[in-house]
Amino acid sequence: MSDTIIQIKDVNKWFGDFQVLKNINLNVEKNKKIVVCGPSGSGKSTLIRCINRLEEHQQGSIVVDGNELTEDTKNIEQIRAEVGMVFQQFNLFPHLSILDNCTLAPVWVKKMPKKDAEDLAMKHLEKVQIADQAHKFPGQLSGGQQQRCAIARALCMEPKIMLFDEPTSALDPEMIKEVLDAMVNLAKAGMTMIVVTHEMGFAKEVADEVIFMDEGMIVEKAATNEFFANPKNDRTKLFLSQIL
């Protein structure tokens, strides 16, 4: 398949003696939106952290946009620049203003001129509707605004793939919506996305495929409608009955 952008093959990973990922196989095509769900401790965060090598896998291979993830540092930095990531805890840089948070990586990693980087950052901040906060510091913003800034920061690197690691789990209920709106807009713009989330409404709205993980394995993988209407695995049924 020519437009496969992420190829995960037979990946195993251990933390000490504990196996977190067991025989993961996953292909993600370009412009597809994948939602990963499952109970906590099932290895979903670890899986997407492996995709930009914040965690190392010990067996198997992961190929992102034609580059295999190996120990080679330059290769990893190049891949990370193409893969944006948004974290549960936002992880904005508290010593930099919102605008500087967004321009830091384009200027120093992509060697973009400062002026262009600022224009780009403002464009993306505009998209997530916090352009008016550009000169504030992260500590002065609400959780929802911080998370939207984190999305804009990742977008400023103009990534081909966006990874979301439970982006709404640390937010108040009324802030979840503003972040999800930003993500829906992003999905509609055609970004390839892998989202770890418990927001099933979001999954129904944008996902092409839903993956259910439990105990380090992919238990079920199906198209969105199929997944919600007609889950096959008992574990999935139980999970869905609890969460919906």
Next chain:
Amino acid sequence: MNNINFLKPDKSNLNLFLILGLSLVFISIFDVFLSSFFKINATGFLPTSISFLLPLIIGFIGLHFIRIEYSGIRTLDEINKNFNNNNFNAVLSLLIIFIIIKSIPPVLNWTIIDANISGNSKEACTGDGACWTYIKVWLRRFIYGLYPNEEQWRINLSFISLLALGSLGYFATEKFKKYLTLYYVVIYPIIAFLFIFFFISGGPVFFDFSYGIIASVVAIIIGFFVPNKFKLYYFCFVPLAVYLSLNLFILPEEYVELGKLEGLNWVETGAWGGLALTFIVSFFCLIFCFPVGMALALGRRSELPFIKYTSVIFIEFWRGVPLITVLFMSSVMFPMFLPEDFFLDKLVRVIIAISLFEAAYVAEVIRGGLQALPRGQYDAAKSLGMGYWKMHIFVILPQALKLVIPGIANTFLALVKDTPLILVVGLLEIAGMLQMAKTNPKWLGYSMEGYVFAAVVFWIICYAMSKYSYNLEEKYKTER
């Protein structure tokens, strides 16, 4: 006004208790004041022990009377809350007030009233108090050490120009702000070094330069402009090759007489001293120990075993030995290991020794800051494609250093106060000069004044530094 319970003062008789209590407290303090300032014992007619304790007892009763909760008078409530909230604290407060009052007259007498400052010899000191004449006469020595009097303008000029250059940061416009770090970290120390090297010493003092060393330093500087692709290879080979080829084949034995300015006399470092030397040693040690400490802190957290264990061993070694041993080693043992034609001045050796010693402490302080950062910051920086250096320079270190400003200020203050130890290798900074002046036969018996003077000088320096560190803290404070 009917039921006055003197054991339980309450609000209904507020004014009565207030007047009674305040006058009792006033009487007790006044009694101590009289006996302390005018040597009048107002209660002398009583037996000694009662007379001695009377102010305390009276004051205690007075404080008991004014201890009225929610009196409605703000000052009174504040006093009650902070100094007078129970009997024990009331006694403590009184005792502290008494001790302060008691100790003022002797201190005043010694430092000012009975002190002498006129005259130029020991004979001028006739009073019982301090002999500031001693400080006055020796002031030049305390500030400049044994540096010749007619050359001291060189020190003054250097320090004033360095101070002026150092304050440039305050006047920098927006446009130049981004170069300030570069200026302070690289350019300013070089200027300072040149000033001291050429101007204060005025001769070939610190170490000899060969053409080879100069050429290789130039080669290193050029190296920063080499394209990234070849940088590593360039740095590995070119400077060394330049040095070796120049030294071995072209110009063997050729040394440059650097550090010689026309018309300036050479003052060897042995003659430097006093406050000027304190400043020079502290300044260079601060400048050198900080980057070394930062490198060690990063090294200790490195994933490469060689770098990690080198840093650990280095840090633990320097933290494990006393400074005084380090200084002895640097002046006595170290030269033995050097080749015979290699000359490194004692002052330089001492500065290097103290810098490495303090670097180990700075490293551990900075490591504390690095560990306080949440892992998410590393993740976020990595996920944006930053490599190790970019991540540390732009994300990790700015935050970690901000966190450890108090710790670093602590280490630096300790460093400044450790500088008198260079006395043991024969360099006489201000405390060393005191030691020398104290044993001068003409001025025996005035060590007290000297030490008070040194204490005040050190206190001023250290207090300024700690104030500055508070300012920095305020300046870089951001909400998390």
